[in-house]
Amino acid sequence: MKIAKKISFNKIKEIPKKLSRLPRILAVHAFLTFLVLLFFAFIIAGLVFYKYSVLAEKAKGQAEESPLQFEEVKFEKILEIWAEREKRLAGTETRTYPDPFNLPLPATSATPSPTP
8 A cells, every 4th residue: 555645746836826816815804814913923922022021030030240340440541542532633623624615726827838
């Protein structure tokens, strides 16, 4: 007794035809489609809630928190960098920049130059 059946290529060719009818079937049964999609949305929302809320609460109790330490050396370096930037920025206020829209025209001679 053979249980395995041969794959019929005619059935495979019918799959796109059946899938092309799917939007019409879903539109005819719009309310049922809405309920199924709403059910899947609730499942996904529940999984996301479980991952980010419930599991986070469980992990919060297990983790030991060490007290935060203020690193004064790094803070001083940052203040030095900010002071240096402030000095460079203050130097740009007194500098005058040429107006790029009112440039003087280059000097041209009134007589045309002879061509050889």
